[in-house]
Amino acid sequence: xxxxxxxxxxxxxxxxxxxxxxxxxxxxxxxxxxxxxxxxxxxxxxxxxxxxxxxxxxxxxxxxxxxxxxxxxxxxxxxxxxxxxxxxxxxxxxxxxxxxxxxxxxxxxxxxxxxxxxxxxxxxxxxxxxxxxxxxxxxxxxxxxxxxxxxxxxxxxxxxxxxxxxxxxxxxxxxxxxxxxxxxxxxxxxxxxxxxxxxxxxxxxxxxxxxxxxxxxxxxxxxxxxxxxxxxxxxxxxxxxxxxxxxxxxxxxxxxxxxxxxxxxxxxxxxxxxxxxxxxxxxxxxxxx
Amino acid sequence: xxxxxxxxxxxxxxxxxxxxxxxxxxxxxxxxxxxxxxxxxxxxxxxxxxxxxxxxxxxxxxxxxxxxxxxxxxxxxxxxxxxxxxxxxxxxxxxxxxxxxxxxxxxxxxxxxxxxxxxxxxxxxxxxxxxxxxxxxxxxxxxxxxxxxxxxxxxxxxxxxxxxxxxxxxxxxxxxxxxxxxxxxxxxxxxxxxxxxxxxxxxxxxxxxxxxxxxxxxxxxxxxxxxxxxxxxxxxxxxxxxxxxxxxxxxxxxxxxxxxxxxxxxxxxx
Ligand SMILES: Nc1ncnc2c1ncn2[C@@H]1O[C@H](COP(=O)(O)OP(=O)(O)OP(=O)(O)O)[C@@H](O)[C@H]1O
Ligand SMILES: [Mg+2]
Numbered sequence: 001x002x003x004x005x006x007x008x009x010x011x012x013x014x015x016x017x018x019x020x021x022x023x024x025x026x027x028x029x030x031x032x033x034x035x036x037x038x039x040x041x042x043x044x045x046x047x048x049x050x051x052x053x054x055x056x057x058x059x060x061x062x063x064x065x066x067x068x069x070x071x072x073x074x075x076x077x078x079x080x081x082x083x084x085x086x087x088x089x090x091x092x093x094x095x096x097x098x099x100x101x102x103x104x105x106x107x108x109x110x111x112x113x114x115x116x117x118x119x120x121x122x123x124x125x126x127x128x129x130x131x132x133x134x135x136x137x138x139x140x141x142x143x144x145x146x147x148x149x150x151x152x153x154x155x156x157x158x159x160x161x162x163x164x165x166x167x168x169x170x171x172x173x174x175x176x177x178x179x180x181x182x183x184x185x186x187x188x189x190x191x192x193x194x195x196x197x198x199x200x201x202x203x204x205x206x207x208x209x210x211x212x213x214x215x216x217x218x219x220x221x222x223x224x225x226x227x228x229x230x231x232x233x234x235x236x237x238x239x240x241x242x243x244x245x246x247x248x249x250x251x252x253x254x255x256x257x258x259x260x261x262x263x264x265x266x267x268x269x270x271x272x273x274x275x276x277x278x279x280x281x282x283x284x285x286x287x288x289x
Numbered sequence: 290x291x292x293x294x295x296x297x298x299x300x301x302x303x304x305x306x307x308x309x310x311x312x313x314x315x316x317x318x319x320x321x322x323x324x325x326x327x328x329x330x331x332x333x334x335x336x337x338x339x340x341x342x343x344x345x346x347x348x349x350x351x352x353x354x355x356x357x358x359x360x361x362x363x364x365x366x367x368x369x370x371x372x373x374x375x376x377x378x379x380x381x382x383x384x385x386x387x388x389x390x391x392x393x394x395x396x397x398x399x400x401x402x403x404x405x406x407x408x409x410x411x412x413x414x415x416x417x418x419x420x421x422x423x424x425x426x427x428x429x430x431x432x433x434x435x436x437x438x439x440x441x442x443x444x445x446x447x448x449x450x451x452x453x454x455x456x457x458x459x460x461x462x463x464x465x466x467x468x469x470x471x472x473x474x475x476x477x478x479x480x481x482x483x484x485x486x487x488x489x490x491x492x493x494x495x496x497x498x499x500x501x502x503x504x505x506x507x508x509x510x511x512x513x514x515x516x517x518x519x520x521x522x523x524x525x526x527x528x529x530x531x532x533x534x535x536x537x538x539x540x541x542x543x544x545x546x547x548x549x550x551x552x553x554x555x556x557x558x559x
Contacts, residue, residue, distance in 0.1 A: 019351075058468050084474055094469065096462075099495050110472075113474030113475060144498070158473060162474065
């Protein structure tokens with residue numbers, strides 16, 4: 001494995017030189033391997049969105065560098081558009097960016113900008129729709145006639161169709177119902193598995209992050225607070241709570257049981273995992289068969 | 290970014306100017322701006338310049354923001370003062386082809402430049418130190434007498450404050466949509482005029498859609514709070530004049546008196 005994204009002393013200041021000056025990202029350095037699924041968490045206003053928008057050149061860092069595949073993305077500012085096809089970015093509430101007459105055309109917008117035409121374009125659009133679970137008959141509808149969740153899917157498909165090497169999703173499940181969240185999340189996992197691409201997922205739901213992420217990046221007041229394997233990060237429940245975050249509920253329950261002296265691992269991330277550990281424990285003690 | 294516009298921006302603060310009643314400020318600044326155009330000799334002009342300088346200093350806003358708003362009209366100032374320079378009447382002191390420099394022209398150019406600069410500085414000073422809400426409040430109160438001739442003062446003030454309220458929101462929204470379309474490879478700043486105009490479609494459509502959505506939302510929200518127009522409404526913040534405001538009106542009267550006296554008793558320079 002090799003680092004696909006490397007951030008070196010990255011900082012971003014909003015409104016530099018005005019009374020509203022605000023350092024939203026402060027001296028962040030890290031590196032992300034090809035094929036990883038990184039979860040990004042942090043309380044509101046901690047700089048998550050600002051950080052990820054610098055990764056595809058939508059915002060130019062005030063200081064520091066972003067290296068994509070070892071090359072500084074701002075090396076040639078004229079070529080910054082190419083970076084945007086390589087690092088796909090799905091914004092918070094992406095449904096507001098839909099504008100075409102049909103869902104099909106809207107999904108094709110990015111891929112066509114990239115230069116795809118004909119069969120290649122058609123294939124990319126249909127694949128992307130499939131990944132996000134849009135039925136083929138929806139492609140001919142107007143995007144404004146879709147439900148909120150379907151709009152979200154269409155917007156995400158529009159970025160996936162560009163086939164980016166790195167996919168960044170900023171709170172893709174915000175405002176969806178539990179079923180919709182679940183579905184979207186499993187589609188993201190499926191996409192990640194099948195393509196083997198690098199995915200960065202910003203989310204406020206610790207349960208979601210715990211389920212999907214290989215590693216978790218924690219932001220706190222513009223600083224990088226922690227970047228480690230998911231299990232390790234959620235083993236630091238106390239520290240996370242100090243900066244206004246929590247661990248998944250099931251992790252918390254299991255930690256409480258452990259404090260009672262029950263022999264359990266120190267970081268259990270999902271309900272399924274908790275079920276397995278508990279039932280094998282009970283079996284060992286002969287309480288169930 | 291679209292949002293980095295200095296002209297007409299409010300800077301919160303606690304200076305004397307910030308604390309004044311917005312009605313006082315509105316009347317005062319309008320009177321001063323009218324007075325700028327009633328100056329016909331140098332002592333009168335000096336009074337205006339002095340007052341402007343005093344106001345800028347007491348507002349406590351960093352000077353570079355005033356420079357920024359002046360930059361916008363630099364070209365206008367240059368052109369008008371050049372025109373005035375060569376179109377004065379009287380004895381030419383220097384002549385070349387149709388260009389004829391006269392003392393009168395020089396005086397005119399100086400007056401025009403100083404007047405425009407003071408005008409911009411004063412209006413920037415007003416908007417820098419008064420929030421849009423305060424301003425519309427002041428306008429509504431001052432125009433209240435027009436109610437008697439069935440002029441819908443309250444409705445117009447409400448429309449103004451809603452519009453002002455949504456300017457930053459829409460700018461922010463434009464910014465967001467632009468970023469999102471750029472992320473999908475939209476090319477906004479290259480190509481000829483037609484290509485650029487076409488490139489705006491992916492930005493304008495979502496923007497209109499969201500503007501309408503917001504308009505409906507705000508209408509519903511107002512109805513839910515039983516809004517039914519201006520009659521019988523009381524205000525959460527009533528405007529109150531204080532001693533400060535009285536002092537300002539006295540000062541304003543003195544300034545106007547000074548300028549008028551200069552105009553009457555001294556020879557006009559232009
Ligand atoms: N356009 C802007 N102009 C000025 N300040 C901004 C702007 N956008 C964000 N900020 C400030 O920068 C800081 C970081 O914002 P950012 O959007 O990156 O936070 P976030 O972690 O994504 O929060 P959330 O979880 O609410 O989305 C915040 O304090 C915010 O107030
Ligand atoms: Mg955010």
